[in-house]
Amino acid sequence: MNRDDILKSAMELINGDRAKDYGDAHQNHQRIAELWSVVFGIKITVYQVVLCLILLKVARLIYSPNKIDSWVDIGGYTGLGGEFVEKEKNQKQTDKYLWDKK
Numbered sequence: 001m002n003r004d005d006i007l008k009s010a011m012e013l014i015n016g017d018r019a020k021d022y023g024d025a026h027q028n029h030q031r032i033a034e035l036w037s038v039v040f041g042i043k044i045t046v047y048q049v050v051l052c053l054i055l056l057k058v059a060r061l062i063y064s065p066n067k068i069d070s071w072v073d074i075g076g077y078t079g080l081g082g083e084f085v086e087k088e089k090n091q092k093q094t095d096k097y098l099w100d101k102k
Contacts, residue, residue, distance in 0.1 A: 006071055006075055010072045010074075026046065026087060047084055050084065
């Protein structure tokens with residue numbers, strides 16, 4: 001697999017079967033964040049969930065660097081993480097706008 005194949009595979013996963021299996025990615029990661037917050041007793045954010053999942057894949061790659069699926073998954077997580085941060089940033093700007101208008 002070359003870089004294009006890896007990124008295309010990641011895109012197919014996050015926009016295809018995984019989206020069908022687990023629902024909206026942001027909502028799914030939000031559920032994970034809420035559950036982890038209970039377990040750890042601190043607030044966990046959606047982007048922290050993504051960072052931890054990326055690090056999970058990195059830990060696996062340290063042992064098995066030839067596992068292409070881990071490289072693909074990291075590509076998918078980075079795409080989702082960037083999207084989540086932008087979504088939350090835009091929501092905060094919208095919330096600020098709505099707050100200023102009251």
